[in-house]
Amino acid sequence: MKIxxxxxxxxxxxxxxxxxxxxxxxxxxxxDKVILSGDEDKKLMENVGDVVGRWGGDFKVDYRKxxxxxxxxxxxxxxxxxxxxxxxxxxxxxVGEIQNSPKDKLVIVGGARVPTKVYKQADWNVSxxxxxxxxxxxxxxxxxxxxxxxxxxxxxxxxxxxxxPTAEGKRVIINDKENx
Amino acid sequence: MKIxxxxxxxxxxxxxxxxxxxxxxxxxxxxDKVILSGDEDKKLMENVGDVVGRWGGDFKVDYRKxxxxxxxxxxxxxxxxxxxxxxxxxxxxxVGEIQNSPKDKLVIVGGARVPTKVYKQADWNVSxxxxxxxxxxxxxxxxxxxxxxxxxxxxxxxxxxxxxPTAEGKRVIINDKENx
Numbered sequence: 001m002k003i004x005x006x007x008x009x010x011x012x013x014x015x016x017x018x019x020x021x022x023x024x025x026x027x028x029x030x031x032d033k034v035i036l037s038g039d040e041d042k043k044l045m046e047n048v049g050d051v052v053g054r055w056g057g058d059f060k061v062d063y064r065k066x067x068x069x070x071x072x073x074x075x076x077x078x079x080x081x082x083x084x085x086x087x088x089x090x091x092x093x094x095v096g097e098i099q100n101s102p103k104d105k106l107v108i109v110g111g112a113r114v115p116t117k118v119y120k121q122a123d124w125n126v127s128x129x130x131x132x133x134x135x136x137x138x139x140x141x142x143x144x145x146x147x148x149x150x151x152x153x154x155x156x157x158x159x160x161x162x163x164x165p166t167a168e169g170k171r172v173i174i175n176d177k178e179n180x
Numbered sequence: 181m182k183i184x185x186x187x188x189x190x191x192x193x194x195x196x197x198x199x200x201x202x203x204x205x206x207x208x209x210x211x212d213k214v215i216l217s218g219d220e221d222k223k224l225m226e227n228v229g230d231v232v233g234r235w236g237g238d239f240k241v242d243y244r245k246x247x248x249x250x251x252x253x254x255x256x257x258x259x260x261x262x263x264x265x266x267x268x269x270x271x272x273x274x275v276g277e278i279q280n281s282p283k284d285k286l287v288i289v290g291g292a293r294v295p296t297k298v299y300k301q302a303d304w305n306v307s308x309x310x311x312x313x314x315x316x317x318x319x320x321x322x323x324x325x326x327x328x329x330x331x332x333x334x335x336x337x338x339x340x341x342x343x344x345p346t347a348e349g350k351r352v353i354i355n356d357k358e359n360x
Contacts, residue, residue, distance in 0.1 A: 021316060028317070087345070087346060088345065088346070089346070093345075124347075125347060127345055129209070129331065129334070131336065132204055133320075136316040141324050152308070153272075162310070163266055165273075165307055166269070167268070
């Protein structure tokens with residue numbers, strides 16, 4: 001099952017850090033790709049690409065001006081759509097159903113304004129708690145539940161850097177040389 | 181077990197949104213309080229207070245200039261300290277041990293620079309994946325694993341607004357009046 005994440009309505013000045021965190025969270029928690037919509041932001045895409053180069057894996061980041069068309073295409077290609085919103089069905093109620101469907105999944109995280117149409121295009125509108133918090137935490141916990149924690153052991157191949165988990169201090173392998 | 185979150189090294193201009201997401205994530209995922217360190221930011225604290233007023237519960241946000249003293253006090257009062265860092269022990273390895281200790285917990289999320297001393301003061305340095313992503317997602321997934329998903333059903337009492345989960349659209353109860 002391929003997992004893509006669509007970030008709606010990115011605003012270059014206001015959202016650069018949050019959207020970067022959305023991208024890095026998508027990657028770290030096992031998504032294959034983020035598609036940005038809203039403002040085009042080449043700097044942000046380069047920064048995320050740099051992280052992929054340093055830390056491995058083949059995560060992609062792409063830009064699509066028209067998110068509505070992109071969602072339609074995704075559905076026409078046989079994929080399903082999950083929209084993360086604090087107003088949706090509770091994640092703990094629907095995650096089993098989502099896991100059981102083998103189709104590719106597009107996970108949509110909102111920006112400032114989410115058009116009503118997105119609620120209708122989605123196969124599932126899903127809330128992670130019914131409280132206001134963050135698209136970053138919603139995405140992380142949704143993917144963590146979708147992968148049932150297996151994402152915590154994912155291996156990212158081909159990176160220049162790799163953390164060796166350690167109870168105290170920092171331990172990073174850089175190009176086969178070990179620095180503490 | 182009381183859960184507080186300490187946000188290190190907040191910078192008012194650069195971190196306002198990320199720190200706000202840290203605070204709201206702490207609240208939504210069941211922490212009792214956030215303590216901010218770094219720049220004092222009354223506006224941010226007011227904004228978080230407004231969310232608590234609207235959405236309920238008794239989450240608090242506080243400021244302490246000197247985070248080092250605060251960590252020492254916490255430990256002297258019998259509490260334990262968890263520092264979230266991508267270099268720590270893997271969360272899936274240590275969360276059981278953390279759950280089994282009934283002492284109050286201080287969860288530290290870093291800012292731009294985390295002093296070496298914090299790694300030493302912590303009872304557990306904990307990584308949520310060994311990849312770079314976001315303090316917001318680390319905190320959310322850590323609390324989600326600590327509470328074993330029970331936080332998804334937490335009730336926040338006394339709020340003016342309450343979401344009624346729904347598969348499509350928005351359903352919010354405002355002061356006993358229901359608006360769709």
